[in-house]
Amino acid sequence: MRLRDIPITAWIGIAGILLACFCAIFAPWIAPHGETEIVGNVWQPPDGQFVFGTDNLGRDILSRLIYGTRTTLLVALAATLISFSLGIVLSFTAATSRGVIDQILSRFNDLMMSIPTLIFALVVLAVLPQNIVILILVMAILDSTRVYRLGRAVALDVAVMDFVEAAKLRGEGRSWIIFREILPNTLSPLLAEFGLRFAFSILFLSTLSFLGLGIQPPAADWGGMVKDNKDGIIFGISAALVPGTAIAALAICVNMVVDWLMKRTSSLKGGRGDA
Amino acid sequence: MHERLQSLLSVRDLKIEAKIYPQGEAPRDVTILEGVSFDLKKGKVLGLIGESGAGKSTVGLSTLGYGRGGIRITGGEVLLNGQDILKLGRSGLRSLRGAKVCYVAQSAAAAFNPAHRLGEQVIEASVEHGIMSREEARERAVYLFRVLGLPNPESFGERYPHQVSGGQLQRAMTAMALCPNPELIVFDEPTTALDVTTQIDVLAAIKHAIEETGIAALYITHDLAVVAQVADDIMVLRNGKTVEYGTAQQIIEAPKEDYTRALVSVREMQHEEAVDQSRPLLRLDNINAAYSNVLQVLFGVSMHLPKGQTLAIVGESGSGKSTLARVITGLLPPSAGKIVFDGEELPKALAQRTREHLRRIQMIYQIADTAMNPRQTVRDIIGRPLSFYYGMRGRRKTERVGELLEQIEMGPQFLDRYPAELSGGQKQRVAIARALAAKPDLILCDEPTSALDPLVAEGILKLLMRLQAETEVSYVFITHDIAIVRAIADSVAVMHRGKLVRFGPRHVALSPPFDDYTDLLLKSVPEMRIGWLEQVLKTRRMASAGN
Numbered sequence: 001m002r003l004r005d006i007p008i009t010a011w012i013g014i015a016g017i018l019l020a021c022f023c024a025i026f027a028p029w030i031a032p033h034g035e036t037e038i039v040g041n042v043w044q045p046p047d048g049q050f051v052f053g054t055d056n057l058g059r060d061i062l063s064r065l066i067y068g069t070r071t072t073l074l075v076a077l078a079a080t081l082i083s084f085s086l087g088i089v090l091s092f093t094a095a096t097s098r099g100v101i102d103q104i105l106s107r108f109n110d111l112m113m114s115i116p117t118l119i120f121a122l123v124v125l126a127v128l129p130q131n132i133v134i135l136i137l138v139m140a141i142l143d144s145t146r147v148y149r150l151g152r153a154v155a156l157d158v159a160v161m162d163f164v165e166a167a168k169l170r171g172e173g174r175s176w177i178i179f180r181e182i183l184p185n186t187l188s189p190l191l192a193e194f195g196l197r198f199a200f201s202i203l204f205l206s207t208l209s210f211l212g213l214g215i216q217p218p219a220a221d222w223g224g225m226v227k228d229n230k231d232g233i234i235f236g237i238s239a240a241l242v243p244g245t246a247i248a249a250l251a252i253c254v255n256m257v258v259d260w261l262m263k264r265t266s267s268l269k270g271g272r273g274d275a
Numbered sequence: 276m277h278e279r280l281q282s283l284l285s286v287r288d289l290k291i292e293a294k295i296y297p298q299g300e301a302p303r304d305v306t307i308l309e310g311v312s313f314d315l316k317k318g319k320v321l322g323l324i325g326e327s328g329a330g331k332s333t334v335g336l337s338t339l340g341y342g343r344g345g346i347r348i349t350g351g352e353v354l355l356n357g358q359d360i361l362k363l364g365r366s367g368l369r370s371l372r373g374a375k376v377c378y379v380a381q382s383a384a385a386a387f388n389p390a391h392r393l394g395e396q397v398i399e400a401s402v403e404h405g406i407m408s409r410e411e412a413r414e415r416a417v418y419l420f421r422v423l424g425l426p427n428p429e430s431f432g433e434r435y436p437h438q439v440s441g442g443q444l445q446r447a448m449t450a451m452a453l454c455p456n457p458e459l460i461v462f463d464e465p466t467t468a469l470d471v472t473t474q475i476d477v478l479a480a481i482k483h484a485i486e487e488t489g490i491a492a493l494y495i496t497h498d499l500a501v502v503a504q505v506a507d508d509i510m511v512l513r514n515g516k517t518v519e520y521g522t523a524q525q526i527i528e529a530p531k532e533d534y535t536r537a538l539v540s541v542r543e544m545q546h547e548e549a550v551d552q553s554r555p556l557l558r559l560d561n562i563n564a565a566y567s568n569v570l571q572v573l574f575g576v577s578m579h580l581p582k583g584q585t586l587a588i589v590g591e592s593g594s595g596k597s598t599l600a601r602v603i604t605g606l607l608p609p610s611a612g613k614i615v616f617d618g619e620e621l622p623k624a625l626a627q628r629t630r631e632h633l634r635r636i637q638m639i640y641q642i643a644d645t646a647m648n649p650r651q652t653v654r655d656i657i658g659r660p661l662s663f664y665y666g667m668r669g670r671r672k673t674e675r676v677g678e679l680l681e682q683i684e685m686g687p688q689f690l691d692r693y694p695a696e697l698s699g700g701q702k703q704r705v706a707i708a709r710a711l712a713a714k715p716d717l718i719l720c721d722e723p724t725s726a727l728d729p730l731v732a733e734g735i736l737k738l739l740m741r742l743q744a745e746t747e748v749s750y751v752f753i754t755h756d757i758a759i760v761r762a763i764a765d766s767v768a769v770m771h772r773g774k775l776v777r778f779g780p781r782h783v784a785l786s787p788p789f790d791d792y793t794d795l796l797l798k799s800v801p802e803m804r805i806g807w808l809e810q811v812l813k814t815r816r817m818a819s820a821g822n
Contacts, residue, residue, distance in 0.1 A: 162646040168625065169604055170663060170713075171633040184650035 010260035016253030023069040031063040036218040043229075043237045052242045056228050061242055068220035068243065073250075075136055075215070076201040082140035083201075084194060087147025092178040094148075095155035096164075106152065112145045118207065125213045135214060139204060143197055150193050154186040161185075188262050195258030199251035206247060222247050282314040283356060283491045284338060284459055290350030291333055291342065291515075307346070308333055308515040313508075315459070320485060320492045322506030322523065324499055324538070326728035327699075330515040331495045335461040337361075338493065339376050340368045355459065373400035377452035381464040383444040387436040393447050394432020401455040412454060419450040422487050423480040442473035446480050453484055460485075460492045466501060470591035470755060471799040478504055478801075479812055497728055499538050500801035503527050504808035511535050524805055539803060541729040544736060544762035546585075548781050554582040555618075556749050557603070557717060562612035564595075564602050572598045573609070576775045578768045582716070583747040587760040587781075589796065590770035596753045599770070600719045603751065604638060617716065634664045637710035641722040643702035647694045653680075653705055654690045660712040679708040682745075683738060700731035704738065711742065720752045724759065736762050757800045760785070769793050 006014075023030065033039050037059060044054040052061035090109075094102040121138055128134045158164065159182060167181050206223020208214030215221040217228075222243040229240035291308035308330040315321050323331040337348055340360045352359045360371060372378075377400070380386040387396060397419075398412035407415065413432070420428035423446040436444060445465055452460045465481065466474040482505050485492055496502050502509060502523075509526040511518040511534065519532045530536045557580045564573040572595045580586040588596045601607040603614060605625035614621040616635070622628050640646035647656050657676045661667040667675060677687050683704040694702055703723055710718050720739070724732035740763060742748060752763060760767055760781070767784035769777040771792045777784050789797065798811055 162640045162642065163648045165606070166638065166640070166646055166709075169606070169633060169636075169638055170660060171628075171630045172663070181648055185648065 013253040013256030033060040033063040035067040064220040071221040079139035083143035087144035091151030284315040288351040322502030325512035383448040558615040584765040587764035594770040595773040637715040
């Protein structure tokens with residue numbers, strides 16, 4: 001791969017993600033104020049001291065945004081990665097084994113999908129202890145049902161190809177068939193889905209935080225910040241728009257990178273040309 | 276009707292270009308056809324022959340003023356009755372296509388709309404162009420169905436495409452092309468997808484219809500033996516250029532160019548038959564097999580194969596020959612019977628077989644494109660059996676892959692290529708190397724050459740024979756082509772509707788007395804000489820008159 005082959009949009013996306021990662025890692029050093037420190041008046045407009053102004057309790061929005069990157073990025077990324085690992089392994093197992101295993105997994109998946117995601121998450125999170133690991137796992141498992149459906153559909157297409165049969169005839173185990181024969185040929189649709197699911201994860205986390213079941217105050221996350229400051233919008237205070245813009249920007253950045261990866265995998269010599 | 280002397284179709288110095296989009300480079304134009312000229316008189320047939328990519332379909336379509344995706348006709352002229360159709364506008368072309376010039380596609384099954392009755396589709400162009408009324412068109416369709424030898428011509432048009440056989444569908448498509456009384460028909464490989472026994476009927480029907488209606492035709496194919504039966508003149512194309520252009524007689528009997536000579540002699544490969552039966556390798560005993568326990572496809576099939584020899588399984592599509600291969604591999608466990616391999620009975624199902632069993636039986640597929648993972652390089656594809664069966668890695672593995680590439684007459688420059696960067700013949704060679712890497716005792720070949728051009732296929736067959744001489748590997752070779760059987764087989768099994776109709780050493784199986792099916796099969800294989808078709812049809816007529 002040559003660097004100059006990477007399109008400008010992908011560079012923008014990569015830069016955005018790197019910036020977010022940088023903020024997440026070095027938050028205590030680059031944030032001008034503390035995460036929960038009250039430094040000014042309520043809803044102070046942006047000025048030289050507070051670049052994005054202050055929030056509903058007089059905390060610096062920029063600082064909270066930087067600290068919020070940690071939780072938002074960690075939770076959304078971890079939840080998406082886990083949901084993909086889970087969804088892909090289960091769906092590919094179903095697609096390669098067919099029969100009873102496929103039936104059991106698929107019907108269970110249907111069962112999970114028949115319950116509205118948000119309600120399900122609210123019930124489970126209300127019962128289970130409130131910590132970040134549980135939150136990530138609940139989000140991941142709920143999301144993996146969507147990945148499962150897509151994964152099974154694309155894997156079924158590939159599983160009937162002669163090269164998969166050739167691998168079976170060679171005596172290859174299931175994990176080789178799944179990860180070496182099928183997965184590389186289904187990357188394009190899965191990557192597209194990954195970009196979409198990541199953005200959804202950020203939004204879902206924001207929704208949960210907004211409803212008070214996500215990240216618990218006073219810790220900052222972008223969705224929670226929107227919730228805290230939503231009332232300000234009525235008074236013409238832009239404080240809620242800043243974290244909202246950050247969510248949108250990160251989602252767009254991830255998708256720009258994914259679009260490029262997708263083009264790369266599908267235009268690979270011998271790519272199936274899908275996507 | 277008096278014979279007109281001037282040409283109906285006259286193509287002068289045709290030049291066709293296409294835009295290609297190489298990765299990482301600016302798009303550029305490439306010439307895919309250049310300097311092609313020919314004349315076609317009324318009532319005559321010109322055969323266009325060449326391997327895939329030679330430009331034969333492109334020439335055919337240019338007579339309809341059409342270029343497939345991104346193709347532009349940039350030079351020369353195509354005169355139909357003296358009028359240059361390349362200068363026609365959209366409406367001019369519309370009144371030309373489907374009315375004066377008609378097209379018969381390779382796959383009739385894909386060319387008919389499955390939602391409409393055949394009759395409606397056959398007369399559609401004639402009615403739309405206002406050439407005849409619906410009633411007249413129907414009458415003509417029935418007449419054409421009769422000329423083309425379709426069953427129940429009166430009611431044939433009532434049927435839907437899925438209700439008739441592939442051969443009948445191809446004839447229906449010919450009827451569709453003939454219906455508006457065109458001046459020229461372009462046949463684009465009309466019999467390539469058909470079994471030989473069906474092909475002969477379609478060929479006879481097409482020939483009869485051309486004689487009956489006196490129209491001119493372009494007949495495109497890669498099979499010189501087929502075109503020799505229907506064409507008056509033959510043009511050999513290669514890489515978008517004319518190699519040779521002459522009468523059918525001259526091309527077949529006295530070809531001038533080396534390439535044409537190679538094409539004419541491609542089916543003459545012969546194989547010295549081995550007779551040593553003392554070292555048995557594979558024996559099938561009374562195999563029955565069924566799909567989903569309901570649809571039985573194999574009925575008591577028994578055959579055997581000695582070490583280092585080739586068993587050819589011959590039959591048309593649906594005869595159960597590929598199913599037999601699936602039974603031997605264990606993909607489809609037989610419902611009855613046993614498979615004995617090297618003196619030991621093989622477990623029926625794939626899951627019960629040991630890695631050693633699997634290593635000793637390898638498989639080569641018909642379509643090499645789908646038989647190799649498009650995301651793996653040649654190094655990975657050939658290297659995997661090495662590390663899987665022999666635990667090879669690192670330098671030793673790379674060396675062995677290099678040796679295997681050498682064996683299949685390809686060099687180390689292919690190591691890091693993906694399958695899409697290989698030609699059809701090279702892909703099939705890599706598939707052979709993959710099978711060979713396991714050092715098997717038996718390779719099942721499921722029509723490995725039927726998707727390849729004749730000269731490339733011949734190269735593959737020669738390679739397989741050389742590898743057999745070097746490594747003593749045995750082949751079960753599934754094919755529908757009798758010429759291939761003559762070229763490679765030591766023993767022959769003829770399958771028909773799931774039953775074995777004939778089995779034995781080649782010289783016995785392929786010499787009389789024949790059973791009815793083998794006789795039909797052998798007589799249906801086109802021979803590389805003029806007048807073969809007439810002769811076969813004549814003997815058939817005499818036989819039926821005698822009954």
